[in-house]
Amino acid sequence: xxxxxxxxxxxxxxxxxxxxxxxxxxxxxxxxxxxxxxxxxxxxxxxxxxxxxxxxxxxxxxxxxxxxxxxxxxxxxxxxxxxxxxxxxxxxxxxxxxxxxxxxxxxxxxxxxxxxxxxxxxxxxxxxxxxxxxxxxxxxxxxxxxxxxxxxxxxxxxxxxxxxxxxxxxxxxxxxxxxxxxxxxxxxxxxxxxxxxxxxxxxxxxxxxxxxxxxxxxxxxxxxxxxxxxxxxxxxxxxxxxxxxxxxxxxxxxxxxxxxxxxxxxxxxxxxxxxxxxxxxxxxxxxxxxxxxxxxxxxxxxxxxxxxxxxxxxxxxxxxxxxxxxxxxxxxxxxxxxxxxxxxxxxxxxxxxxxxxxxxxxx
Amino acid sequence: xxxxxxxxxxxxxxxxxxxxxxxxxxxxxxxxxxxxxxxxxxxxxxxxxxxxxxxxxxxxxxxxxxxxxxxxxxxxxxxxxxxxxxxxxxxxxxxxxxxxxxxxxxxxxxxxxxxxxxxxxxxxxxxxxxxxxxxxxxxxxxxxxxxxxxxxxxxxxxxxxxxxxxxxxxxxxxxxxxxxxxxxxxxxxxxxxxxxxxxxxxxxxxxxxxxxxxxxxxxxxxxxxxxxxxxxxxxxxxxxxxxxxxxxxxxxxxxxxxxxxxxxxxxxxxxxxxxxxxxxxxxxxxxxxxxxxxxxxxxxxxxxxxxxxxxxxxxxxxxxxxxxxxxxxxxxxxxxxxxxxxxxxxxxxxxxxxxxxxxxxxxxxxxxxxxxxxxxxxxxxxxxxxxxxxxxxxxxxxxxxxxxxx
Numbered sequence: 195x196x197x198x199x200x201x202x203x204x205x206x207x208x209x210x211x212x213x214x215x216x217x218x219x220x221x222x223x224x225x226x227x228x229x230x231x232x233x234x235x236x237x238x239x240x241x242x243x244x245x246x247x248x249x250x251x252x253x254x255x256x257x258x259x260x261x262x263x264x265x266x267x268x269x270x271x272x273x274x275x276x277x278x279x280x281x282x283x284x285x286x287x288x289x290x291x292x293x294x295x296x297x298x299x300x301x302x303x304x305x306x307x308x309x310x311x312x313x314x315x316x317x318x319x320x321x322x323x324x325x326x327x328x329x330x331x332x333x334x335x336x337x338x339x340x341x342x343x344x345x346x347x348x349x350x351x352x353x354x355x356x357x358x359x360x361x362x363x364x365x366x367x368x369x370x371x372x373x374x375x376x377x378x379x380x381x382x383x384x385x386x387x388x389x390x391x392x393x394x395x396x397x398x399x400x401x402x403x404x405x406x407x408x409x410x411x412x413x414x415x416x417x418x419x420x421x422x423x424x425x426x427x428x429x430x431x432x433x434x435x436x437x438x439x440x441x442x443x444x445x446x447x448x449x450x451x452x453x454x455x456x457x458x459x460x461x462x463x464x465x466x467x468x469x470x471x472x473x474x475x476x477x478x479x480x481x482x483x484x485x486x487x488x489x490x491x492x493x494x495x496x497x498x499x500x501x502x503x504x505x506x507x508x509x510x511x512x513x514x515x516x517x518x519x520x521x522x523x524x525x526x527x528x529x530x531x532x533x534x535x536x537x538x539x540x541x542x543x544x545x546x547x548x549x550x551x552x553x554x555x556x557x
Numbered sequence: 558x559x560x561x562x563x564x565x566x567x568x569x570x571x572x573x574x575x576x577x578x579x580x581x582x583x584x585x586x587x588x589x590x591x592x593x594x595x596x597x598x599x600x601x602x603x604x605x606x607x608x609x610x611x612x613x614x615x616x617x618x619x620x621x622x623x624x625x626x627x628x629x630x631x632x633x634x635x636x637x638x639x640x641x642x643x644x645x646x647x648x649x650x651x652x653x654x655x656x657x658x659x660x661x662x663x664x665x666x667x668x669x670x671x672x673x674x675x676x677x678x679x680x681x682x683x684x685x686x687x688x689x690x691x692x693x694x695x696x697x698x699x700x701x702x703x704x705x706x707x708x709x710x711x712x713x714x715x716x717x718x719x720x721x722x723x724x725x726x727x728x729x730x731x732x733x734x735x736x737x738x739x740x741x742x743x744x745x746x747x748x749x750x751x752x753x754x755x756x757x758x759x760x761x762x763x764x765x766x767x768x769x770x771x772x773x774x775x776x777x778x779x780x781x782x783x784x785x786x787x788x789x790x791x792x793x794x795x796x797x798x799x800x801x802x803x804x805x806x807x808x809x810x811x812x813x814x815x816x817x818x819x820x821x822x823x824x825x826x827x828x829x830x831x832x833x834x835x836x837x838x839x840x841x842x843x844x845x846x847x848x849x850x851x852x853x854x855x856x857x858x859x860x861x862x863x864x865x866x867x868x869x870x871x872x873x874x875x876x877x878x879x880x881x882x883x884x885x886x887x888x889x890x891x892x893x894x895x896x897x898x899x900x901x902x903x904x905x906x907x908x909x910x911x912x913x914x915x916x917x918x919x920x921x922x923x924x925x926x927x928x929x930x931x932x933x934x935x936x937x938x939x940x941x942x943x944x945x946x947x948x949x950x951x952x953x954x955x956x957x958x959x960x961x962x963x
Contacts, residue, residue: 327901330898331895331898331899332895333895333896333898333899334899360916364921369924376936378936379935379936380933380934380935380936381933381934381935381936382931382932382933383931383932383933383934384929384930384931385929385930385931385932386926386928386929387926387927387928387929387930388924388925388926388927389924389925389927390923390924390925391921391922391923391924391925392919392921392922393919393920393921393922394917394918394919394920394921394922395916395917395918395920396912396913396916396917396918397912397913397916398908398911398912398913398916399911399912399913400911401908401911402911410902411904412902412903412904413902415903415904415905416901416902416903416904416905418905418910419910419911452908455905455906455907455908456908458906458907458908459907459908459909459911459912462907462909463909463912463917464919467919467922468924518901519901519902520901520902521899521900521901521902522899522900522901523899524896524899529892529895529896532891532892532895533884533887533888533892536883536886536887536891536892537880537883537884537886537887538880538883539883539887540882540883540886540887541876541879541880541881541882541883541884542879542883543883544878544879544880544882544883544886545875545876545879545880547879548875548878548879549872549875552872552875553827
């Protein structure tokens with residue numbers, strides 16, 4: 195059984211939500227602001243006073259959906275409208291009355307997140323960032339800028355696994371150093387070959403791996419890094435007003451991706467200790483990871499979806515740093531026009547250079 | 558381009574030189590460092606007059622002390638210090654010796670015998686003033702002789718200076734030579750009248766078509782003059798050449814002295830250098846070898862026509878290559894960058910953002926030298942032959958010329 199948790203304003207009973215600019219809970223009706231912890235305490239007092247309303251979970255519906263398409267239906271406690279969510283949705287808003295809803299039952303499942311980084315940037319910032327992202331690219335079709343329709347914009351707390359690990363490395367590199375000199379008759383080139391042995395350890399903190407199968411891994415990695423120093427211990431109050439997903443990829447299944455990145459960084463870090471060589475290539479690399487620890491955190495992400503000429507374009511913005519990513523369509527006509535322009539400019543320069551070389555009798 | 562640049566620099570240098578002599582002339586042409594001469598200023602004025610007439614500065618220096626230097630070094634230092642004109646003769650009288658030197662284009666125009674004669678003229682006189690006047694007179698006479706020889710039968714010197722002083726050898730007067738006058742001067746009498754007419758017609762045709770004078774001069778003797786100076790001065794003093802740069806090419810042929818020389822001026826310097834010079838002479842030499850002068854001269858006209866045409870033709874092939882280079886470069890650099898900006902979703906390959914600060918420790922850090930290879934490659938030497946036209950030189954009239962013997 196899942197429950198829906200809506201925070202009510204202690205003053206006016208309105209539905210209140212987390213305000214990312216104030217970093218506090220704010221009532222949109224009476225504009226009173228509260229600390230998250232205050233509200234939490236207040237809520238607990240209320241809960242002691244009245245028994246929780248139980249949600250009706252329409253389990254019959256499950257049989258009609260495929261296993262991967264599992265949907266749950268909840269009744270909004272504010273207007274009674276039916277909310278359809280899928281299995282991993284933990285926070286959403288009612289499509290009828292717009293009230294923010296936290297499905298606490300979804301969060302009280304396997305694991306409670308250890309940390310949450312609250313949203314720092316609001317919806318307007320996300321829209322502005324998308325506009326800037328599109329307008330700064332010269333090859334984006336002009337019509338895409340004007341005609342593309344912003345279908346959906348949502349702030350989502352994405353579940354991340356954060357892995358700590360110590361890497362013990364034992365790496366052998368081959369390196370070369372080149373020295374050149376000449377006398378009156380010959381040019382000499384001396385290539386010296388070296389074997390470089392590097393052993394040591396390096397530690398990594400909180401390498402994030404997206405724990406939601408709904409979120410594309412490359413999209414989530416593109417908006418890294420998040421600043422973990424702003425993370426706070428998890429409280430469900432932060433989710434109010436945003437969507438939140440529960441992890442559906444376990445830490446065990448995610449660790450391989452973290453290891454991959456850790457090993458690559460370890461090789462690079464030790465290669466940087468080999469200086470003064472013309473080339474350095476790893477010959478044998480033996481990296482073992484130990485003291486692996488995983489934490490579970492929710493990171494803030496704005497997801498924006500636009501459609502243009504029948505195609506959907508998905509953009510993601512780091513809700514903390516504002517880093518905006520998303521692949522854009524290319525205007526082929528503009529591409530050829532720019533190519534022609536550049537070819538003409540560089541061609542003219544090349545022509546000038548060739549003429550100069552001919553006049554100087556070099557060619 | 559390079560030649561133009563050099564020409565420009567030369568013109569600038571000339572401008573500077575025309576300013577410098579203003580100071581030089583104020584110092585005079587006669588330098589009496591030991592109060593030996595009674596009226597150095599008058600003599601100096603006379604020398605200045607000669608300079609204006611002939612373009613050659615005749616300097617005289619008398620001193621009792623060379624400051625411990627050799628005569629040659631003393632003259633060099635003195636000339637630099639007093640900003641002497643480039644085209645000059647300097648006569649030095651010092652207790653131990655007489656010393657005479659020609660500089661600039663005068664070196665080419667005066668033989669050693671003539672310089673010696675000028676020095677002797679000074680020595681033979683009993684007074685300094687008389688000696689200096691004799692030196693001036695002979696110098697001016699030699700200059701005028703050179704001009705007379707150059708101006709040939711039908712033309713005259715363009716320089717009003719040749720009208721000159723009583724000591725001068727005067728040159729027949731006449732109208733100023735037009736740029737399009739006789740382009741074939743057969744003073745060597747190698748051609749029949751009919752051949753001359755045919756060649757002259759062809760030279761005129763090509764010259765007019767290309768707006769670049771083609772001139773052929775044959776001589777029995779160069780009168781002891783240097784071939785380079787003779788050809789350059791012949792071109793300059795007879796007013797050949799199109800446009801402000803005096804574009805033109807002159808073929809000088811003097812079989813008695815084994816002279817086959819080509820002098821180029823203006824645009825022709827650039828056109829007929831390096832490979833083009835070789836190409837031109839390659840066309841002519843076989844005819845000369847057969848003694849076919851008419852054939853050689855007509856080949857000269859035809860080859861010049863072709864070479865000028867191709868040199869002035871727009872280099873379409875080069876333009877196509879340049880545009881291809883431009884297309885490839887723009888694809889490699891700006892376009893790939895612009896296209897790359899459209900794609901911002903990429904997986905991270907590393908985790909360098911998450912390295913714990915200061916956590917890296919090295920327990921082993923050994924660099925072991927294995928072996929070394931040394932390769933040596935010979936330095937390529939420039940073995941390409943150049944037909945001529947290596948660099949330019951300046952004639953007595955101040956015009957730049959290129960060219961070479963073949």
